[in-house]
Amino acid sequence: MVKNICVIEGDGIGPEVMAEAIKVLNTVAEKYNHKFVYHYCLAGGAAIDKTGKCLPQETLDKVLSADSTLLGAVGGPKWDNESPENRPEKALLGIRKAMQVYANLRPQKLFKELDSPLKANIVGSGIDIMIVRELVSGVYFGQHSESVENTEKTATDIMKYTENEIKRVAKVAFELSLKRSGNLLLVDKANVLATSKLWRKVVGDMAKSYPNVNVSYMYVDNCAMQLIKNPSKIDVILTENMFGDILSDEASAIVGSIGMAGSCSIGDGSRGFYEAIHGSAPDIAGKDIANPIGMISSASMMLKNSFGMFDEAKSIERAIELFIQNGYRTQDIMQPDKKLVKCSEVGDIICSYIIGRS
Ligand code: IPM
Ligand code: MN
Secondary structure, eight states, X not given: OEEEEEEEEESTTHHHHHHHHHHHHHHHHHHHTOEXXXXXXXXXXXXXXXXXXXXXXXXXXXXXXXXXXXXXXXXXXXGTTSOGGGSHHHHHHHHHHHHTOOEEEEEEEOOTTSOOSSOHHHHTTOOEEEEEEEOSSGGGTSOEEEEEETTEEEEEEXXXXXXXXXXXXXXXXXXXXXXXXXXXXXXXXXXXOHHHHHHHHXXXXXXXXOTTOEEEEEEHHHXXXXXXXXXXXXXXXXXXXXXXXXXXXXXHHHTSOGGGOOOEEEOSXXXXXXXXXXXXXXXXXXXXXXXXXXXXXXXXXXXXXXXXXXXXXXXXHHHHHHHHHTTEEOGGGOOTTOEEOXXXXXXXXXXHHHXXXX
């Protein structure tokens, strides 16, 4: 198969982790006889530096005409004084919105070889959580405004959801639950927010059409607590945009490191947007110590979810497992007596396992 992939390296550690993901994709292409054509585009701080704009039209056009897009990370202190409309993060939100990738899947699984900061008795039977985060609406995309009211500085952010926006992402979560344990947890703040009450109503109504899915409900504050008290009891979480942002960072920390976490954002078609969950990490950029596994696993999710390349994706997942099982570690997941490797070595090691397996 020939696939056109838009590649946005972005800022900070973005280019470093992306280079490793591309090595892995090239190895998969060779082994399985595919052709991946990469279209490198600018977005975020790198785009501001070269074009003045965080999301040039040319990038948006390429993203919308490619088969899928991979993104490293955007942002950094250098661009903190940009206007709110031209901050690097706006590029990310602009791409998500333009692509209408309303369902953001963030799997969080603990490798048994890696350390969780939680106690062993809490980790118990393991952690394997799938967060389904609504990605193109809610407070992220409501109107943000600043004003002066009675001489006092005032700011407003609007959180709004329509029934249809909830339904379409909930459908993704219901379908995923069927493929997993059949348990779906809707996380909201229905004791306070009108939007959350609508989420409960819509999801509750949909549950009638999914007799094999057991739906339960939890307030987001309690969920933040349950994630560290009883993480093994949680399977699929469905939640709105901002709650999903916060809970997915928490969940990635309890499974070892945010550097391990990939993500997949999809909408109605097969085209998707694939980014690691971690940010641009300016403090470690250029040091060759970042963990590219989140980016590599995002690339693997692209093969599976957008291109239907199931064996190919499995071969990457298996290679990541072998990397961990054979004792290789980047700095963020380092343990005593393990082999510390640089970011730029990770892709090569993972590729060697992909080639080695038939
Ligand atoms: C994420 C990030 C982004 C978000 C930022 C960079 C805008 O934190 O993908 O989780 O909040 O969605
Ligand atoms: Mn985040």
